[in-house]
Amino acid sequence: xxxxxxxxxxxxxxxxxxxxxxxxxxxxxxxxxxxxxxxxxxxxxxxxxxxxxxxxxxxxxxxxxxxxxxxxxxxxxxxxxxxxxxxxxxxxxxxxxxxxxxxxxxxxxxxxxxxxxxxxxxxxxxxxxxxxxxxxxxxxxxxxxxxxxxxxxxxxxxxxxxxxxxxxxxxxxxxxxxxxxxxxxxxxxxxxxxxxxxxxxxxxxxxxxxxxxxxxxxxxxxxxxxxxxxxxxxxxxxxxxxxxxxxxxxxxxxxxxxxxxxxxxxxxxxxxxxxxxxxxxxxx
Amino acid sequence: xxxxxxxxxxxxxxxxxxxxxxxxxxxxxxxxxxxxxxxxxxxxxxxxxxxxxxxxxxxxxxxxxxxxxxxxxxxxxxxxxxxxxxxxxxxxxxxxxxxxxxxxxxxxxxxxxxxxxxxxxxxxxxxxxxxxxxxxxxxxxxxxxxxxxxxxxxxxxxxxxxxxxxxxxxxxxxxxxxxxxxxxxxxxxxxxxxxxxxxxxxxxxxxxxxxxxxxxxxxxxxxxxxxxxxxxxxxxxxxxxxxxxxxxxxxxxxxxxxxxxxxxxxxxxxxxxxxxxxxxxxxxxxxxxxxxxxxxxxxxxxxxxxxxxxxxxxxxxxxxxxxxxxxxxxxxxxxxxxxxxxxxxxxxxxxxxxxxxxxxxxxxxxxxxxxxx
Numbered sequence: 001x002x003x004x005x006x007x008x009x010x011x012x013x014x015x016x017x018x019x020x021x022x023x024x025x026x027x028x029x030x031x032x033x034x035x036x037x038x039x040x041x042x043x044x045x046x047x048x049x050x051x052x053x054x055x056x057x058x059x060x061x062x063x064x065x066x067x068x069x070x071x072x073x074x075x076x077x078x079x080x081x082x083x084x085x086x087x088x089x090x091x092x093x094x095x096x097x098x099x100x101x102x103x104x105x106x107x108x109x110x111x112x113x114x115x116x117x118x119x120x121x122x123x124x125x126x127x128x129x130x131x132x133x134x135x136x137x138x139x140x141x142x143x144x145x146x147x148x149x150x151x152x153x154x155x156x157x158x159x160x161x162x163x164x165x166x167x168x169x170x171x172x173x174x175x176x177x178x179x180x181x182x183x184x185x186x187x188x189x190x191x192x193x194x195x196x197x198x199x200x201x202x203x204x205x206x207x208x209x210x211x212x213x214x215x216x217x218x219x220x221x222x223x224x225x226x227x228x229x230x231x232x233x234x235x236x237x238x239x240x241x242x243x244x245x246x247x248x249x250x251x252x253x254x255x256x257x258x259x260x261x262x263x264x265x266x267x268x269x270x271x272x273x274x275x276x277x278x279x280x281x282x283x284x
Numbered sequence: 285x286x287x288x289x290x291x292x293x294x295x296x297x298x299x300x301x302x303x304x305x306x307x308x309x310x311x312x313x314x315x316x317x318x319x320x321x322x323x324x325x326x327x328x329x330x331x332x333x334x335x336x337x338x339x340x341x342x343x344x345x346x347x348x349x350x351x352x353x354x355x356x357x358x359x360x361x362x363x364x365x366x367x368x369x370x371x372x373x374x375x376x377x378x379x380x381x382x383x384x385x386x387x388x389x390x391x392x393x394x395x396x397x398x399x400x401x402x403x404x405x406x407x408x409x410x411x412x413x414x415x416x417x418x419x420x421x422x423x424x425x426x427x428x429x430x431x432x433x434x435x436x437x438x439x440x441x442x443x444x445x446x447x448x449x450x451x452x453x454x455x456x457x458x459x460x461x462x463x464x465x466x467x468x469x470x471x472x473x474x475x476x477x478x479x480x481x482x483x484x485x486x487x488x489x490x491x492x493x494x495x496x497x498x499x500x501x502x503x504x505x506x507x508x509x510x511x512x513x514x515x516x517x518x519x520x521x522x523x524x525x526x527x528x529x530x531x532x533x534x535x536x537x538x539x540x541x542x543x544x545x546x547x548x549x550x551x552x553x554x555x556x557x558x559x560x561x562x563x564x565x566x567x568x569x570x571x572x573x574x575x576x577x578x579x580x581x582x583x584x585x586x587x588x589x590x591x592x593x594x595x596x597x598x599x600x601x602x603x604x605x606x607x608x609x610x611x612x613x614x615x616x617x618x619x620x621x622x623x624x625x626x627x628x629x630x631x632x633x634x635x636x637x638x639x640x641x642x643x644x645x646x647x648x649x650x651x652x653x654x655x656x657x
Contacts, residue, residue: 043645045403046378063653121527130534148470148536151520229476234521234655242652248372249477249523250648251400 030264037257047254055258064239064259071222071238072266078160079218083210085161086168091202093169094177105173108166116163120230123159124150127231156232160224164217171216175209211278215271222267239263332361333584336373336388338571339366340526341546342605349604354591360584369525371397371479378406381578389579390588392439392571396479396640398427401574402435403641408575409433414586417593420611427572436572437589438610440601443544443559443566443632444475444482450556452538460490460562462539464514472514473528473540476521478651479644481541482567482635487511489564489633498636504647512654521655532557541567545606548625561628568632570610602626 040050127150137143187197225240247256337343343366351362365388367373374397380387425438475481487507488497497503519537522528531537533555547559575585598609599616608627
């Protein structure tokens with residue numbers, strides 16, 4: 001194993017490919033977006049190359065601030081709920097016999113193959129008045145008459161968590177599967193209850209995994225633009241929906257790019273803060 | 285019958301599923317038909333024209349009733365491209381044209397998209413001497429550049445009307461004012477964008493005596509204020525037509541604004557829906573044929589547009605697709621009943637297209653703040 005820092009081209013070679021991919025698929029598109037965000041909008045037309053900041057000025061208003069904070073709050077809530085449900089689920093999953101584990105994982109992978117559109121339509125049907133789940137409640141005598149539960153904030157949240165759940169499990173699975181079972185057994189032999197062992201041993205041991213997974217789901221939820229339109233009311237439209245409106249329907253690429261740059265910067269800053277907070281706790 | 289076999293033959297030829305002989309025989313027939321129909325363009329027989337029409341029901345009808353006839357008459361194969369609604373297609377065409385690509389050679393474009401495309405000089409000008417039938421098109425449906433060059437030619441007209449689910453509303457509403465009725469709380473589906481819902485015009489026509497009220501900024505603000513009052517009645521602001529159509533049929537969202545043609549066809553299929561022309565008039569919008577400047581099939585596009593402007597084809601469109609003709613009705617052989625099915629005697633609300641180019645960003649911002657806030 002090389003313990004010193006790599007020197008020369010040959011030793012750097014293994015990272016050249018990922019670096020190249022990062023440049024081609026992230027750095028170049030992002031730079032283009034930054035460039036377009038300072039272009040000049042031609043009202044009623046498209047845009048022309050320029051260096052203006054009007055697009056950013058238009059964004060810095062209470063209205064867009066409100067939409068932005070809603071989007072961030074929603075993504076944080078989705079991340080917290082997904083990890084909150086998926087962590088105990090995966091914890092139980094890794095203890096099942098191998099065969100059952102594989103069945104669950106195949107099932108979760110098959111959910112991933114569903115498109116956002118199908119998920120959105122399925123949930124809006126499930127929560128509708130005419131064909132939805134409330135009809136079942138009425139049949140069971142739990143409700144007087146069927147109700148429409150969508151569009152609403154709850155419907156949106158359910159759809160987003162449903163969509164994020166398989167990713168969350170699949171990211172948590174390797175870490176939980178590799179967790180040394182003796183850690184928990186030791187806690188149990190020392191007399192702690194299963195619940196106490198879970199919260200004082202398993203969760204802290206996997207703290208970094210949990211933080212990383214939460215950040216991943218947060219970023220994933222932040223980019224969602226179809227489900228808010230299908231399952232939410234206008235006040236639940238995220239910034240991504242408004243970016244889509246500008247880019248696709250208003251042909252205002254510069255403003256859409258400015259909003260997207262802002263969204264990327266804010267989410268990067270939040271992720272950075274989360275990592276920083278994590279590191280500080282570790283040293284403390 | 286003939287259509288079906290033609291389409292299957294073409295499909296099989298494309299996928300290589302039938303024998304070489306059958307393909308050659310098919311090609312022979314096609315060439316003969318072409319030679320009889322339009323002798324001077326026989327050489328175009330092997331050529332393909334990519335035509336963009338709105339995806340879903342519209343595209344299906346064109347593929348079933350219109351394009352096969354066109355191919356038979358001219359020998360030009362049509363590749364139908366599904367366009368998204370609204371201005372999304374315009375953005376894609378413009379981005380593609382910057383890269384000298386043409387996702388479709390000729391596209392059906394809404395009027396707002398026509399104007400925005402014209403300001404970016406996206407449309408290749410038409411040569412009217414190659415389109416004799418264009419003279420029949422109603423003058424205001426011929427789009428022009430400021431210098432008089434023709435950027436687009438009226439393809440079809442359609443109405444956006446007040447639609448209801450017949451089970452939820454046994455009695456049809458007779459005025460757009462029904463949208464504001466407190467009894468309809470949480471029951472409406474309306475289009476989500478200022479530039480495709482034309483609700484400002486509807487508000488002006490219903491409450492302020494006509495769309496002239498939108499001339500001034502104060503008038504526009506009046507309409508926004510009035511529109512904000514119906515927000516609590518709206519269950520769905522839709523961008524995607526399929527989303528509203530399904531809910532209207534099931535009665536989940538029993539009232540709203542929608543396309544007269546599609547609603548009529550759904551009703552004919554036995555769905556419990558109806559389209560009503562309110563007493564203030566339906567919204568009359570139209571689509572124009574336009575050729576992107578990146579297209580290399582300009583000649584074929586001229587043949588196509590000329591074909592589509594013929595009175596017999598305009599009548600066929602009304603019968604099969606449910607659109608209103610873009611030429612004077614008297615030139616067609618449509619009966620009174622057939623014409624009534626696609627249009628109305630009530631004077632229509634004509635959208636203020638001028639506003640969506642001169643003040644598009646301001647209107648869009650106000651609109652978004654109105655519905656989101």
